[in-house]
Amino acid sequence: MNELVFFINNVVVSGTVSSSIYAMGAIGVTLVFSIMRFAHFAHADMMTLGAFFVLGLTMLFPEVGVAVGLPSALILMPIAMVLTAIVAVGIDRAFYKPLRDHNVKPIVLVIGSLGVTLMLQGLIRLFAGTGSRSLYIAERKDIFRLELPGELATRPIVITEPQIILFFCTVGAVVALHWFLTRSRLGKAMRAMSDNPDLARVSGINTNTVIAVTWMIAGALATAAGTLLSLDVVLKPDLSFFLLLPIFAAAIVGGVGHPYGAIAGGFVVGFAETLAVFNWAVLLRPFQDMLPAGWELPTYLAFVGTEYKITVPFFILVAILVWRPTGLFKGKVL
Amino acid sequence: MKLSAMPQSRRDLLLFLTLLIPVFGVFLAMGPAYGARMSVEAACYAIIALGLTIQWGYAGQFNAGVMGFVALGGVSAMLLSVPPNPDFWNSDLPGELARVLLTLVAGIALVVATSRLHRLGVSRRIRTVLTVGVALIAYLTFINQLTPVASAIESQAGFIGGMGLPAWVGWLVGGALAGGIGYFIGHICLGLRSDYLAIATLGIAEIIKAFLKNADWLTRGTATVSPLPWPTPGAGELGFVLSRSIYLSITAVMIAVIFFLLHRAYHAPWGRTIRAIRDNEVSAAAMGKNINKRRLEIFVFGCVLMGIGGAALTSFNSIFDPSGYLPLNHTFLVLAMVILGGPGNNLGTLFGAVLVYIIWIMSAPVALFLMDLVVMAGQAWFGWESAGNLDSRALQARVFVIGLLISLVLRYAPKGLMPERVPHHR
Numbered sequence: 001m002n003e004l005v006f007f008i009n010n011v012v013v014s015g016t017v018s019s020s021i022y023a024m025g026a027i028g029v030t031l032v033f034s035i036m037r038f039a040h041f042a043h044a045d046m047m048t049l050g051a052f053f054v055l056g057l058t059m060l061f062p063e064v065g066v067a068v069g070l071p072s073a074l075i076l077m078p079i080a081m082v083l084t085a086i087v088a089v090g091i092d093r094a095f096y097k098p099l100r101d102h103n104v105k106p107i108v109l110v111i112g113s114l115g116v117t118l119m120l121q122g123l124i125r126l127f128a129g130t131g132s133r134s135l136y137i138a139e140r141k142d143i144f145r146l147e148l149p150g151e152l153a154t155r156p157i158v159i160t161e162p163q164i165i166l167f168f169c170t171v172g173a174v175v176a177l178h179w180f181l182t183r184s185r186l187g188k189a190m191r192a193m194s195d196n197p198d199l200a201r202v203s204g205i206n207t208n209t210v211i212a213v214t215w216m217i218a219g220a221l222a223t224a225a226g227t228l229l230s231l232d233v234v235l236k237p238d239l240s241f242f243l244l245l246p247i248f249a250a251a252i253v254g255g256v257g258h259p260y261g262a263i264a265g266g267f268v269v270g271f272a273e274t275l276a277v278f279n280w281a282v283l284l285r286p287f288q289d290m291l292p293a294g295w296e297l298p299t300y301l302a303f304v305g306t307e308y309k310i311t312v313p314f315f316i317l318v319a320i321l322v323w324r325p326t327g328l329f330k331g332k333v334l
Numbered sequence: 335m336k337l338s339a340m341p342q343s344r345r346d347l348l349l350f351l352t353l354l355i356p357v358f359g360v361f362l363a364m365g366p367a368y369g370a371r372m373s374v375e376a377a378c379y380a381i382i383a384l385g386l387t388i389q390w391g392y393a394g395q396f397n398a399g400v401m402g403f404v405a406l407g408g409v410s411a412m413l414l415s416v417p418p419n420p421d422f423w424n425s426d427l428p429g430e431l432a433r434v435l436l437t438l439v440a441g442i443a444l445v446v447a448t449s450r451l452h453r454l455g456v457s458r459r460i461r462t463v464l465t466v467g468v469a470l471i472a473y474l475t476f477i478n479q480l481t482p483v484a485s486a487i488e489s490q491a492g493f494i495g496g497m498g499l500p501a502w503v504g505w506l507v508g509g510a511l512a513g514g515i516g517y518f519i520g521h522i523c524l525g526l527r528s529d530y531l532a533i534a535t536l537g538i539a540e541i542i543k544a545f546l547k548n549a550d551w552l553t554r555g556t557a558t559v560s561p562l563p564w565p566t567p568g569a570g571e572l573g574f575v576l577s578r579s580i581y582l583s584i585t586a587v588m589i590a591v592i593f594f595l596l597h598r599a600y601h602a603p604w605g606r607t608i609r610a611i612r613d614n615e616v617s618a619a620a621m622g623k624n625i626n627k628r629r630l631e632i633f634v635f636g637c638v639l640m641g642i643g644g645a646a647l648t649s650f651n652s653i654f655d656p657s658g659y660l661p662l663n664h665t666f667l668v669l670a671m672v673i674l675g676g677p678g679n680n681l682g683t684l685f686g687a688v689l690v691y692i693i694w695i696m697s698a699p700v701a702l703f704l705m706d707l708v709v710m711a712g713q714a715w716f717g718w719e720s721a722g723n724l725d726s727r728a729l730q731a732r733v734f735v736i737g738l739l740i741s742l743v744l745r746y747a748p749k750g751l752m753p754e755r756v757p758h759h760r
């Protein structure tokens with residue numbers, strides 16, 4: 001049973017955590033991809049930027065959360081989401097809109113977003129330094145240990161407060177997004193524009209508004225993902241290139257232009273990563289007695305070492321591009 | 335006369351003459367040894383940038399993983415030119431390593447054979463499942479054999495050492511290695527939209543770096559390998575300025591040869607085909623051109639150039655440090671060089687390489703100077719406390735400067751300072 005607990009702690013919990021982060025990032029990427037038709041490389045830095053806004057606010061008001069019993073960073077997150085949404089719209093106006101107005105190829109917008117990535121990274125590091133920081137300033141991180149009933153399991157299932165918050169936030173974001181895209185006028189306009197931009201424009205949809213709303217959603221979700229990730233681990237300014245590949249892989253696996261596909265893709269990529277680096281020898285250990293004498297189980301049996309975690313999203317990406325470029329949910333191949 | 339109204343050749347000449355000012359400025363301000371080092375590094379970057387300009391400028395393929403190909407060039411320059419490691423060759427480890435490599439070859443052969451099973455009448459679905467299964471088993475066997483041998487090499491000999499060959503052999507092999515990986519990536523992604531190529535190259539670059547950083551038996555990982563031999567007499571014999579100048583002349587000859595070959599290729603039917611594919615894929619296909627093959631060719635050629643340039647750069651720095659390969663220094667800097675100079679214009683790319691490299695190395699001292707000014711003013715007027723670590727923060731100004739440069743160029747000079755010259759035949 002201890003092996004099973006180990007599996008739950010190391011695969012189910014941590015897999016869900018990274019999957020939720022990837023899913024939230026991938027929703028933003030897939031929305032931008034389907035509405036503006038370019039791969040937005042600055043998305044991971046938007047996450048970092050949002051998390052740094054939260055850090056700044058938390059340093060200003062470290063005691064806010066005490067009254068409610070939640071981390072102050074979480075209480076202040078909505079303000080940071082609004083700030084990042086404004087910044088995202090501003091970035092679009094300043095850097096992407098001029099390019100769009102010149103009718104450039106989408107790949108030039110990708111290069112533009114790389115320029116934005118570097119500027120954001122440079123600014124963040126210039127002001128905040130390169131070290132890692134914790135978002136818990138006045139409080140401590142709560143850790144829950146769930147003891148399992150029965151004699152067999154002696155070790156508890158460990159889950160932390162930010163992880164629980166993360167699950168609830170992901171579910172909330174997904175439900176809200178679903179409601180927005182299917183019920184509201186703007187959401188329907190977004191879907192129309194993603195299907196056919198010219199047709200959407202001639203039917204009287206204000207494409208500029210749709211684009212601005214897309215950036216707001218992307219910025220807000222990026223902030224949420226970045227903050228929750230930094231609450232769970234630490235806040236580092238150089239997250240971006242390690243997050244970018246899994247997020248893109250998730251968006252493409254889910255099918256570009258499908259927010260629900262992006263969520264599924266996030267979970268596929270997140271769990272594939274966790275399962276690939278998991279040491280399967282631990283789970284096989286109880287069966288050691290059943291093996292014939294002389295057969296030894298290896299002590300370490302993982303598909304890739306932790307240091308090569310980044311290869312997993314890459315090979316998922318390659319496999320999906322080779323076999324099914326539309327993604328699992330029949331998205332677009334742009 | 336306005337700059338944009340000039341005939342292009344005069345404009346190019348004027349731009350190059352203007353470029354001499356910052357070059358001499360660096361020589362005067364930082365001394366000739368520093369200036370010579372900067373020139374050699376700019377020349378190596380120019381070779382890498384020529385590789386990117388044929389991918390992005392000639393063919394419109396965007397490679398966001400230049401760093402990976404540069405690192406491949408670097409590792410092969412290191413492995414071929416560093417003297418052999420007697421600890422490794424005198425033990426029984428080479429035999430074991432050869433056995434592991436044989437397993438790898440056998441595994442690959444088995445996987446390829448399985449993937450051909452449909453020719454024997456096995457249905458395609460079963461073949462795919464079988465291939466994936468065989469590949470997994472072969473991979474796990476290989477890893478299980480490699481791990482003990484690798485850790486034995488690490489504990490007994492440090493790393494496998496080099497081959498003691500001349501440095502230029504390593505450069506050529508580096509180009510070939512980068513081209514091979516480029517073939518693999520291009521084969522998968524070139525049929526799709528260019529965004530996917532950018533994402534995939536970004537990924538492969540990080541993977542190459544992770545491999546070089548963690549394969550201690552091959553590269554010593556973070557312990558770094560130094561010194562790497564130069565193909566020319568080193569600084570110990572001739573002094574910094576002279577030895578660096580000789581190195582510079584070698585890279586200059588390489589650039590001249592590459593430049594000549596590219597110029598011929600660009601104006602040959604092959605180059606016209608490439609441009610036709612870039613500008614209008616559909617009509618090029620209608621003319622009967624083999625689009626995917628031409629694209630793959632140019633992608634591989636670009637990667638070869640990046641490998642050679644990266645090898646020359648690593649040899650010059652005389653240290654192989656896998657964690658020293660950064661996306662910023664080796665991907666985005668090159669990108670800025672290409673789009674500032676003029677994608678598709680080789681002369682412009684050389685111009686961009688030198689100019690951006692000067693901006694790059696000068697931005698940290700200038701930023702430090704500015705920050706000192708601000709802090710001093712702050713202390714005098716408002717009584718600020720200095721934040722300390724200003725040096726490391728000023729270094730980060732480079733990141734911002736390169737990003738700003740890319741954004742500004744895309745906005746105000748989308749064709750670069752020396753736009754591609756499209757020949758018009760009457």
